[in-house]
Amino acid sequence: MSFVLNRSLDVGLAVMAECSREKCRFVADTMLGELARWLRILGYDTLYSRVYSDNQLLNIASRTGRILLTRDKGLYYRARKKGVRTVYIEFDSIEWRLAELRAKLGLKLEADPSKSRCPECNAPLVKVEDKWKVKDRVPPGAWEAYDVFYLCPRCGRVYWEGGHWRNIRRIVEESERLAGEIAVARGKTGRPGRGDRRGGRAPSQAREGER
Numbered sequence: 001m002s003f004v005l006n007r008s009l010d011v012g013l014a015v016m017a018e019c020s021r022e023k024c025r026f027v028a029d030t031m032l033g034e035l036a037r038w039l040r041i042l043g044y045d046t047l048y049s050r051v052y053s054d055n056q057l058l059n060i061a062s063r064t065g066r067i068l069l070t071r072d073k074g075l076y077y078r079a080r081k082k083g084v085r086t087v088y089i090e091f092d093s094i095e096w097r098l099a100e101l102r103a104k105l106g107l108k109l110e111a112d113p114s115k116s117r118c119p120e121c122n123a124p125l126v127k128v129e130d131k132w133k134v135k136d137r138v139p140p141g142a143w144e145a146y147d148v149f150y151l152c153p154r155c156g157r158v159y160w161e162g163g164h165w166r167n168i169r170r171i172v173e174e175s176e177r178l179a180g181e182i183a184v185a186r187g188k189t190g191r192p193g194r195g196d197r198r199g200g201r202a203p204s205q206a207r208e209g210e211r
């Protein structure tokens, strides 16, 4: 697949060695609901609301140190002007968007249900020690088939590692692969040594001004 990156939207974005769950928190604009849900599933603290205005997004990001994710170029440039850390999301599919964050921020992509946040409300999930406690809250088939359940302490939803986690892991793997392609297109690996694992396609040098 071929694609074109708008490098003018990249300039000045500090590349971090690794963007872990502990280091990186996000606030996503109104167009990025699906990405916000995915980041929460992967364990990233991500604020999202369909009713956030641009000013609210900027205030939240500057007040809390969250990275603003946006599909809006105008908002992106306003954030940059205010010194707010921001990423302009260029791609459309979730695989490519996660790959983009992997390549641009060094976002660690790891699917681990025990570290997930509630995709609905962003609260960290808590492992249910006694599955009998959630018997009435999950479908009988799932309750019988699984032993480990996770509870959202904020909204009360219950989660388990069902078949959809196969799909989550597949997408995470695909995103890792695509991140290698993006890194090559940007003329660097995003993280030292990363490109080598992608079939020796590591570009030779980092772009000036990015380290």
Ligand SMILES: [Zn+2]
Residues within 6 Å of the ligand: 118, 119, 120, 121, 122, 123, 152, 153, 154, 155, 156, 157
């Ligand atoms: Zn919740």
